[in-house]
Amino acid sequence: MLTVVEGFSKFSKEDKIDWIAKNCTSNADETKRLLKKYWNENPRTQRIHDEFIENTLSNYYLPFAVAPNFKINEKLYAIPMAIEESSVVAAASKAAKFWLNRGGFKTTVLGTEKVGQVHFMFDGNKTALRQFFDEVKPLLFETTSPITQSMTKRGGGIQDIVLIDKTQLLSDYYQLHCTFETVDAMGANFINSCLEQISKTFEAKARLKPNLLEHGENLTIVMSILSNYVPNCIVRAEVSCKVEELNDDELKASLFAEKMIQAVNIAKVEPYRAVTHNKGIMNGIDAVILATGNDFRAVEAGIHAYASKNGVYSSLTHAEIKDGVFKFWMEIPLALGTVGGLTSLHPLVKLALEILQQPTAKELMQIVAVAGLAQNFAALRSLVTTGIQKGHMKMHLLNMLSQMGANEQEKNELVVHFKDKTVNNANVRAALQKLQAK
């Protein structure tokens, strides 16, 4: 039975590992050996990774891969991806290849506005509050200038601060809704630092303002924090071609286009389907987000909330056939950075950005959106033609065989054997045993 541990975070890394190995696992020596096996040989490199977070014991490996042949706005990219799910990189590569000779991907950044809010409660006079806000607004900009100085030099800063009355939703609830341009930084620390200064100034000046809080009115700052919901930080990605270019066989091409439209339309009206449809998009997006050192939880939250913005959770991608042209596209919110944070700390993130030709944040938005659109195209294409299991199953089969200790030759033979058979644990084990008994 595990016991309480005091001061764990102050333990040395060795002592942390000792404690976990001894108290949480049955074979302490084996646990220590395993955790250390995943350390980098180079202690300096290892230290970099240890310091990213607290209580680090080892490195969790995610495969770092690359999907080549993405043509985006006439420029070619090989896109780095870090992801554990089989078929994601294969699907991305296939979709890239498919569109390579059909015009490639077209992308546009439709906005880069970041958002942060000071949330506060006020039970006094609304007109007095608005008047006070108008008076104090220039000072809110002024007192944040030490923080915004270097961002302003790079072309960013606070764009606006607006007082919003939300008392109809929650009594006494108001916001200072602030918008930001953070150029190539994701900007979380910058935005939060600005907001905390804005709220300090706002509160301090409110306390001094005649007629605002003089009769026992209450003003309470609840919190000041950036929002990961960025509906004005939007990128659009699109592919299109003539319907007959979708397949060498004209009948197949038109049937395929029609089924793609049906699949997208279903994901538009049916949340059960929309969730998995969009999950597939995120397979591509998160793989690039991780490889480029961005925050996938932030991106996930913003995109899924955007998918529900019309009241029903719905498909992020759209498809149409118009004048004989098949078009497939999406517009999604993406707040990304290519400077700051992990981008300058994680050696493989630096490499990923180099592989992408050192993109600006706006360029990275476009690349990430393409990875998502490509993934969705590949998934729908499988779904409406061969079914999802065919592609998945080959990788799944290889993983199962590895786990069962099959060698390369056995793997190759069994991949052929299972081409038209049901892959499940029992069948694979039986087939392997039969092969090994030969």
Added chain:
Amino acid sequence: MLTVVEGFSKFSKEDKIDWIAKNCTSNADETKRLLKKYWNENPRTQRIHDEFIENTLSNYYLPFAVAPNFKINEKLYAIPMAIEESSVVAAASKAAKFWLNRGGFKTTVLGTEKVGQVHFMFDGNKTALRQFFDEVKPLLFETTSPITQSMTKRGGGIQDIVLIDKTQLLSDYYQLHCTFETVDAMGANFINSCLEQISKTFEAKARLKPNLLEHGENLTIVMSILSNYVPNCIVRAEVSCKVEELNDDELKASLFAEKMIQAVNIAKVEPYRAVTHNKGIMNGIDAVILATGNDFRAVEAGIHAYASKNGVYSSLTHAEIKDGVFKFWMEIPLALGTVGGLTSLHPLVKLALEILQQPTAKELMQIVAVAGLAQNFAALRSLVTTGIQKGHMKMHLLNMLSQMGANEQEKNELVVHFKDKTVNNANVRAALQKLQAK
């Protein structure tokens, strides 16, 4: 300028690396050296990780850490986390410690139903379709029995298959809505295999059914696929204590409780806030999802869609004060596995599951939900008291200093120095230079 590459997926790993190094980076030798630096020394271990996905070049390190002292239903856990964001593990550990002597976390699994659907279009007679479905339903179960056999032995299987008329949303659109119990498996492959068999049988029998398709009616299976939206696969996690137990100072305790309620209420009515509020929950959830080899895109999509189920994207957590007791809780959908997939392939995933005392899928649901609730509690606690930047900034400062090449002693001195000062790139660089010039 990058060129198109043919047959990349068939290249050996060395050749893939060569191609990327030469074509996408400025110093090919340095790129090769870096990618190989992240390989595991042990070629067998490396091969395991290479095979997870396609085109693997190296291992992307995520810190693998642990947050101790979680008391869940009276049992203690140290929770493994794989995450790149600083403060997540620290926040988890703090929240665990806070609740340790206040009764700990209480959890309940409210359901474990998984979902999959066969989506099809049919433009014929509705009554005939329903009649056909009732007739063919036993056969749908029967023809999947080779697939469900071993799952049935473990207590799972297909629970029901229902025909749903969705033609009001989209003309001619129907579903076979299937529900599953997959016990300790996440079950994606199992569900998809079942669905593909169900759709095959359904379509084949429909073609033979008199009066269904005899007058030129069309029946088209569009796709068969599991859903990551699992509103009946739900876990509840909760903490509670007397308001006065929240702080040694009674006034502070009651003020804190009130502000926590305000913060949650704001996240309930304001999507801009809800997105980041829930993003914080996902910081804790995804860290455990990754460490235990589950699919974070699936979990993210299902949870965020659930957060929008009432038409407005809203807070996943709830808080109340009732009869002097502060209660903080959430109910979230979580479809997880502790067998199959990465859980048996990734050595650190196996270790993570051992550290968690080999949980069943239901136990893992509870642990993951607690990690999410703890993270949200810690984030709100910072937000409504000191502000989010104080905690974040210490880790951020350490990362910046590492990047600037500061040694341990310089780091220690500057952490003290910046305790009450604004942390930004310019200030930190200046302070470090001043210290080094001494």
